[in-house]
Amino acid sequence: VGLPRGSRRRTGGLRREEVAALAGMSVDYYSRIEQQRGPMPSEQVLAALARGLHLSLSERDYLFDLAGHPAPRRVLREDHVSPTMMRIVERLSDTPALVMSRFGETLLQTRPAVALLGDYTRFNGLSRYLVYRWFTDPAQRDLYPDEDHALRGRVCENEQLKEGMHMPCASTSGRTSLTPRLMVMAVVLKSCQKSRSSTAEDIGRLTSKERYSFGAQFAEVAVDVTTGEVRVRRMLGMFAAGRIVNPLTARSQFAGGMVWGLSMALYEEAARDQATGGHVGADLAGYHFAANADVPVIEADWVDDPVGIKGIGEIGIVGAAAAIANAVWHATGVRHRHLPIRPDRVLMAGRDA
Numbered sequence: 001v002g003l004p005r006g007s008r009r010r011t012g013g014l015r016r017e018e019v020a021a022l023a024g025m026s027v028d029y030y031s032r033i034e035q036q037r038g039p040m041p042s043e044q045v046l047a048a049l050a051r052g053l054h055l056s057l058s059e060r061d062y063l064f065d066l067a068g069h070p071a072p073r074r075v076l077r078e079d080h081v082s083p084t085m086m087r088i089v090e091r092l093s094d095t096p097a098l099v100m101s102r103f104g105e106t107l108l109q110t111r112p113a114v115a116l117l118g119d120y121t122r123f124n125g126l127s128r129y130l131v132y133r134w135f136t137d138p139a140q141r142d143l144y145p146d147e148d149h150a151l152r153g154r155v156c157e158n159e160q161l162k163e164g165m166h167m168p169c170a171s172t173s174g175r176t177s178l179t180p181r182l183m184v185m186a187v188v189l190k191s192c193q194k195s196r197s198s199t200a201e202d203i204g205r206l207t208s209k210e211r212y213s214f215g216a217q218f219a220e221v222a223v224d225v226t227t228g229e230v231r232v233r234r235m236l237g238m239f240a241a242g243r244i245v246n247p248l249t250a251r252s253q254f255a256g257g258m259v260w261g262l263s264m265a266l267y268e269e270a271a272r273d274q275a276t277g278g279h280v281g282a283d284l285a286g287y288h289f290a291a292n293a294d295v296p297v298i299e300a301d302w303v304d305d306p307v308g309i310k311g312i313g314e315i316g317i318v319g320a321a322a323a324i325a326n327a328v329w330h331a332t333g334v335r336h337r338h339l340p341i342r343p344d345r346v347l348m349a350g351r352d353a
Helices: 016-023 027-034 043-052 057-066 083-090 111-117 130-136 146-164 180-189 200-204 247-266 320-332 343-352
Strands: 098-100 106-109 214-223 230-240 297-302
Touching (some): 016 027, 016 043, 043 057, 106 111, 130 146, 214 320, 230 320, 247 320, 320 343
Antiparallel strands (some): 098 106, 214 230
């Protein structure tokens, strides 16, 4: 809980005076609370005890319940370090480590981190934020080689613009005194170096090659002329998605996309209730999608692509439904322009043809 190591004790746990010091109250007052003498403690006192003892949210709520108070509303605070994270950091006594908010404010540091980087928690005002110090404090940039300054400047500027508009304009604790727009302006006006977020020059140095992922998919289907049921017998997909780093997860991603493309082509359909406007079958019990028995043997592979890493994403699902629809056209001679290709639509299209 943050207390310095003392002499060895006969029993574990904290003494009353230690708990009182952690919570910022007198030993006498804490003793009266512990012995249930006097009035029930206020919500502020309970909150101080919870902070001092590093209680989890569930433990804090239980403490409030024992005292007869409603549990505080759980809100996400950018300046709060959870007790679990505190315990993890405390165990890293020989490792430089720090905990930062998404705005770049250092909330907690280990002693090796202070020795290596300095005490980042000593700053006040906008200087609490690492991005602000990068642009306004030359000493911060001196920690990095000169050749890294341009890159880190672009990174800091992008992070600032991304997170700046989400920064709270004010807080009850008074920690944030400027609006997000003023903070962005302060960084721009006080900037000691020129930085740009444009990557046009970096892209221009790359060789001129197509950098989109693409692929070709093939399907073989069987159509029952009596019932109109369509069954996919096998599927094959060949893709060019750049350099494949992990073949196992890449093949799973390709095949998974093809499965959902099959489901889109033959089964999935969103229908609305004309009376209520709600979805019919809005849960997995009523919504029809491809199950294991509906999925055939699926082969997914890729070609050697010298472009580099491009990404897979949902490329597996893009052409699957079109391939199945083309296979149905080859089997029946009828084009289907609406998905899913249900048995009733197959029979009606056959009669119309």
